[in-house]
Amino acid sequence: MRKLKEFTIPFVGLKLGQHRFEFNIDNKFFEHFEYDEFNGADVKVDLLLEKKTTMMELTFKASGTVNVYCDLTNEPYDQPIDSELLLVVKFGAEYNDDNEDLLILPHGEYEVNVQQYIYELIVLAVPSKRVHPGVLDGSLRSEVLEKLDELSPGEKEVTKEEDIDPRWNKLKNLLNDK
Template structure:
């Protein structure tokens, strides 16, 4: 069972460094978040940290599947996830969000929490219209007819 404190990456003390962590996440991951839109899924997460004296880059690679409910039939189906995202951290005097995927992190910080980033990336990958795969061809034909 995964815990929030398990989803933390240590920032190396060296001025330049590289580190990589791998996680296998399941339904327990989604239980960590109150009022989660998702309840079930299996994810393979790889996070690579590259540190320079003024900058930290986290490259997220998330593959797996999540369980969604079809908007048309309410039938449960597995939706494949394949996410590649990069988050940048400028090293400064305080912790704050500067922009989407750009943060300032206090130079005294020794760790970065990954759970919220992973959760947000997965939620952003959910399609607006959640249709069972057997309806996907139908929707593509409708879109072509529309244009």
């Protein structure tokens, strides 16, 4: 996958201490990952990079909305996003990102690309079951909901004895004749 240069942070020239970065994420970002679950995205990611002598701590905070389809009605709605991620960056012999909270960069590396962490932060902040807020409070009106209400099992009609086929009555007698 091609790295997006605006998400590459050259940390070698930064002084020790805290540094802030801000990223505005839209649908073009997700098109780069070939992720098409979102109709639209408007997410702001604040990154606090704390550079120390032997390591760095990156704190990601994402807030905003993504437009998704409801799993029940297929109606689009804006799902609020509010998520946070802490990533520790250390230096070692070789690159290793096996641990989700720890990134090991080779000695001599001078920049870090954070696009994958931002992508995962936003995608994992969306609930697995997406339900339109109008469904929860009852204010949404759609054809799908009306059809679901129409087809949902309501109170069962009590059948009268005369409505039952007489052949079934003969079978019931078999159970009683012991």
